[in-house]
Amino acid sequence: MGQPHESLYLVLPYLPLFELLAMAQVCRSFKETLHDDILPWLNIVVDENHRKSRVTDEILMKITSKSMGRLTSLVLINCVKITDYGLQNVIANNPGINKLHVPHCTALTPEGIIKAVTTLNQHNVTLRTLKINGIINITKEHLQTLHSLLQSNNCSSIDVGICPKCDEVRMVYDCPLETCERKRTTGSCKGCKFCVLRCEECRKCVEFGDEDNEAACEDTLCEDCWIRLPKCSFCNKPYCNKHTNKQCVVPGSSGFVCDVCHSKIDEI
Ligand SMILES: [Zn+2]
Ligand SMILES: [Zn+2]
Numbered sequence: 001m002g003q004p005h006e007s008l009y010l011v012l013p014y015l016p017l018f019e020l021l022a023m024a025q026v027c028r029s030f031k032e033t034l035h036d037d038i039l040p041w042l043n044i045v046v047d048e049n050h051r052k053s054r055v056t057d058e059i060l061m062k063i064t065s066k067s068m069g070r071l072t073s074l075v076l077i078n079c080v081k082i083t084d085y086g087l088q089n090v091i092a093n094n095p096g097i098n099k100l101h102v103p104h105c106t107a108l109t110p111e112g113i114i115k116a117v118t119t120l121n122q123h124n125v126t127l128r129t130l131k132i133n134g135i136i137n138i139t140k141e142h143l144q145t146l147h148s149l150l151q152s153n154n155c156s157s158i159d160v161g162i163c164p165k166c167d168e169v170r171m172v173y174d175c176p177l178e179t180c181e182r183k184r185t186t187g188s189c190k191g192c193k194f195c196v197l198r199c200e201e202c203r204k205c206v207e208f209g210d211e212d213n214e215a216a217c218e219d220t221l222c223e224d225c226w227i228r229l230p231k232c233s234f235c236n237k238p239y240c241n242k243h244t245n246k247q248c249v250v251p252g253s254s255g256f257v258c259d260v261c262h263s264k265i266d267e268i
């Protein structure tokens with residue numbers, strides 16, 4: 001097999017980890033490239049959102065060791081087997097990490113995150129972004145500690161905040177629409193997903209109890225989006241764009257039937 005095309009080298013740093021490893025199994029010269037080149041290993045992304053968790057502390061250490069201590073960003077999504085020990089090991093060996101995203105890595109603790117950020121601080125790096133949404137038991141005190149650790153550089157950001165409604169540490173959203181009536185009059189549509197209902201489509205706030213605009217997928221929709229979206233020929237409920245794959249085609253018609261109505265029709 002010939003040398004991999006040059007553009008492949010440019011793409012390498014952006015490929016998610018498992019795609020890289022899968023490609024390495026397919027092509028030998030590619031495998032050699034991966035082995036010799038540290039560039040692909042400087043930004044590690046492990047996304048276990050839609051698959052069974054495989055990455056353990058040990059595997060993470062192996063992967064990150066390929067960067068030879070030059071790792072700049074570590075993104076672990078839903079990696080539920082990674083512990084504080086594993087994270088700390090990577091952080092201690094890679095003093096240049098400036099992006100640390102560990103959302104829903106539920107085996108990590110707030111203390112472990114604080115320790116990691118403290119270590120990075122001691123290395124004098126500027127942690128530009130920290131994502132810790134879904135880490136269990138983060139308190140306001142933990143968040144304050146993290147903010148003070150990151151304060152030395154004002155260009156860094158943390159994905160979670162304190163919800164003005166329930167006072168818990170969560171992702172806090174604001175209404176995207178300046179025209180929102182509630183925002184203009186009471187300024188009260190900022191909050192976490194438990195406190196403020198939002199339209200699945202446009203993220204505008206939707207009042208609790210204002211649920212006439214029901215979607216076939218049971219997601220929340222605002223009135224405007226509900227009107228705009230195509231609807232089931234039977235129950236007249238729309239799907240949000242994320243769930244259009246649930247539409248069942250009606251032969252000889254341009255419309256669709258939702259999966260609920262479709263299963264009812266099947267029973268008849
Ligand atoms: Zn809240
Ligand atoms: Zn909407």
Ligand SMILES: [Zn+2]
Nearest residue numbers: 175180189205
């Ligand atoms: Zn609003």
Ligand SMILES: [Zn+2]
Nearest residue numbers: 232235258261
């Ligand atoms: Zn229907």
Ligand SMILES: [Zn+2]
Nearest residue numbers: 217219240243
């Ligand atoms: Zn939906």
